[in-house]
Amino acid sequence: MTTYLLAGGGTAGHVNPLLATADELRRRDPAAEIVVLGTAEGLEARLVPERGYELVTIPKLPFPRRPNAAALRFPGAFRRTIARVASIIADRHVDVVVGFGGYASAPAYLGARKAHVPFVIHEANAKPGLANRLGARFSPWVGVSFASTRLPHATLVGMPLRREITSLADAGARAAAATEAHGVFGLDPARPTLLVTGGSLGARRINATVHATAAQVLAAGWNVLHIAGGRAEVTDPGLPGYVFLDYCDRMDLALAVADFAVSRAGGSTLSEFGALGVPGVLVPYPVGNGEQRFNAHDLVSAGGALLVADAEFVPAWVSRELVPLLGDRDRIALMAAHAREVGIPDGDVRLAALIDQAVAGAVDGTPGGTSGPAARHDDLNGKDSA
Template sequence: MSVVLAGGGSAGHVTPLLALADCLRRRDPATRITVLGTAEGLEARLVPARGYELVQLPKVPMPRRPGPDLLRIGGRLREAVRAAGAALDAAEADVVVGFGGYVCPPAYLAARRRGTPIVIHEANPLPGLANRLGARLTPYVATTFPHTPLPHAVQTGVPLRHEISDLARADDAERLARRLLAREHFGLDLDRTTVLVTGGSLGAQRLNDTFGEAAPDLRAAGAQVLHVSGTGKQVEVRQSAGGAGDDVPPYVVVPYVDAMEQAYAAADLVVCRAGANTVCELATVGLPAAYVPLPVGNGEQRLNAEPVVAAGGGLLVDDADCTAGWVREVLVPLLQDAAALRAMGEAAARFVVPDADERLADLVEAAVEGRRVPS
């Protein structure tokens, strides 16, 4: 089977794409995988590093809504469709699977012209324009959340890297061993309550500023911090009044973490944005989280986090309310309540759709064989 996967730009598109690729290869090592992406997105680095072929297409930014802007991209879109069609022909594609992003509309249109089956995976509760267009061209549509407004949608969950699933399946003894190894790896104390702060692959300046300022309050509570700042972004960590002595909990800043499962293994609580992939990864490994949705776009990040928060698996705080005062008044008391953290983690884990990669792989095989959509 030759499978062409289309998607990129952000970890929310690339990570489930790679998880599906790995699943298909586990099922049949002879499966040919070709990935369509751009030169600028994360896929340019992550896809070849994972051992898959990346074909770069011209970048055609799509507007969020149909309108005049959509009409102005005709020439660039035609060029991208031609390039996508050439990639499908070279791969002798049996199916195209799209995860959203700039390269998906050209891939969907090229597949439609060739009669190649199309599978859509939409990670967010509110789909973007690329997948809204694609869903009109196929009955094979998968979603992460149950009420995503796309035709023919089947909820599969979001495919996660097997490293995340392995961490989720680990028993208590193995989780403890992984925790100790992860904390040692990042230069953290082995026995302190640990907060992971991350704004995703690009970082979040709001989180960087807030937690740098709140460092003395966290340290005074005995908590240590692993802060993923984002490549090229800085965190100005405010020192405690007593300075940085040997007994002061560590505040470790790293720009990027390739193996986020290590960071998750080290953490007792996560403070993060609310991308669909992040929400599902944290729920899968049973980590409580304080979600700070990105305050732009159409509000999809808030919608991503709301089901987990409603189930008791985390907190939701507006970007403007994520201040050093909020850390002191809300987060620090939570960090000092081990029972509450444990209950939140257990509630988050109950939210997850298991084996999402296998469910999506079933849908891909059904599309290739022309079978009915599996329920």
């Protein structure tokens, strides 16, 4: 029996691929023991137990950015956390550690090194986070979601996605789900559907601009399925063909019915668009380290999406660019085909295969440092993007 320690959390971008990978490992080996390492404050504290997996928590230790009392306490607290992870690995007879970024990952990687256990890294964004940049220096088993990601030893595996999403890559399954979606959301099946989403909390610019131009989009012959998010500052315009939701708990149906999308550029969202061939307009989140702009690169370069800066996504742009595009069904069909070219619907399977390589490497004596089975990554039809 293989024991896996999956580390990550904090946000849905870390937790969801972790859970999709856990599900695939469990499908492959129902007897496998799967333990998740996270924090008590992150989203994993709720989602992991709900999915039926054991969660072990460690302290949330943000890396200090400035000299202060917390910075003075950090080294000792970090060393103790690494020692605790190493102890968990030894006590639970963990065979391999898999990290997905977030606060739990750096201690997991260093704890695995201390315990002489192989570790695998999955990076969900095109611009890697600090924990994964650190870990990639010491492991030959690094899976990335985007071909443009720059990490040592990177193998393109794609994003592990929920099976209810990836099953829609089959045309028949998607058609059946789209029929269900028309009924669930109250959409006209004779019209194509524009999906608008800015994530669970919403996106102020996307919400305001689409809301202001709703009549134009409807006049172009489209339905609008607008998932505004939990902090939306707009309300339902009450127009026929315009479905306004604060939250959607059936994103599989929303994606199944989407012929085009207006969206932020989170890693999971873009991976879903690619896997299902959903073209769209991407409006990256303008705050933070700019990771969403980097995430969009592969899909945009392939011709599957247009990139528009947040400040430029205004009603005049919709009138000038988006409305005419929605009237060009041939162009939209070509964009959908280009989106599928970069999509990877089996990221969970590919990452599980990389994990198998790490376990096999530990058994046959392959070192878990910066040398190892890089050549074997071609078996995943991956791509060295280092």
